[in-house]
Amino acid sequence: MGLLDRAGARITAHPEEADILVVNTCSFIDTAKQESVDTILEMARHKTSGSAKKLIVAGCLVERYRDEIRKTIPEVDAVVGTGELEAILEAAGLAPTHVVAATSPFNILTSVQVDTRAGKESAAGTHKHEAGATTFRAEGDHRERQGRFSRDDWQGARHLLPTYLYDENTPRLLSTPRASAYIKIAEGCDHPCTFCVIPNLRGKFRSRRFESVVAEARQLISRGVEEITLIGQDTTCYGEDLGLKDGLATLLNELAGIEGLRWLRFLYAYPNRITGRLLETIAKHDNICKYLDVPLQHASPDVLKRMKRGAGAEIFLKTIEKVRAAVPGIALRTSFIVGFPGESPSDFEVLEQFIGEAKFDWLGVFSYSHEEGSAAYSLDAQVPKRTIEARRKRLMKLQQKISRNAKQDWVGRDVVVLAEGESEETPLLWEGRTQFHAPEIDGKVYINDFGDLEQLEQGRFYKAQITEAHDYDLVARIVSGAQ
């Protein structure tokens, strides 16, 4: 979006008015692929009935099904993979008087539209990204030799893996509300998880330069951002390829010192990389959210071994104990996969029991998706779909009970809430979040009483008191504006 904007495009939220439509896609599991294809087909209709003249498909679906997209959806004019972001300009054929639009089914970009008004200089050729300086971890090179990133079975996929990394000079338009922004600190992944094709889509793990991340954070904060969420396929590996020890902790420490940054968090921690130094850093800074997202995927040692992730319930419980002792009151989020090939009733029982003991604040359960190109694709003992769905529902029900009980303890607590805007259900209610809720994924705080204030302002922080608790959501009344 930033590149298109700098090349003279105007972004809009109405695809029906667009000259050019861009769909940013995902393809790591079946449901994501389906959603991507549905969105492409929906946008293709604008090409026949609206003003759109071009349809561009970008992102992970392209890395996987490059030729097939062009063959099966003739309305698609161009495709742009994850490693060739700047090709979007050529694909859009940006010329004065054109209008371009981009959308994503996953809210990575909201529905936008771009108008290539004359006069702005094209960004093509002027932007230098960090790919030239890319280094890799020895582990990544080793895994490459083992065939981890192979796309040989993927018809139409390019053999060259993406090496792209953006930097602080890459133009960027935020699609998130004004107070919040994501920063991607690393790209790719070297882990060998057998169910996962993300490394084949995104390439080997590579970190952005330390100074580049800090510079981008400063720029965002100077533009009014007060909450930064660090992301990457594995944030806890940050800096290993740059020779940094405890890179993420060092980065958090530096970012926490920037004036004006109110909330800082990171997502997607790898369980065995949660170091004492990382926990100390979270505990030490008031503006680092007391929040840890650590996808565990399963708890049965046998399943985790077949997933090539290792560990198990016993080790995880010790880690959780260590985390809670180091950062009292920390909110923990995790996700699990049910129905991995060979998951027996007793494996499932181990997982169920573990969830009962660990008592996570937030939990997601994914049904296993059988992905061509993953190592698990050739495993026998597939679990029937109906069993997978029954297991998923059972875990969600268990978590609902855990969450309902835990949320009751919140009633009467004073918290700082970030007001995100009117609720979709009624303008009488506003929605917000505390530091214990990550953007877009966790429960909500509904604000039904503005206290002495006549109106709330979107993107502002308020002191509030929790007055009610439901299964996942909370209700609060505003006490005052937060300083």
Ligand code: SF4
């Ligand atoms: S760590 Fe995450 S992204 Fe990397 S291979 Fe495992 S599941 Fe996939």
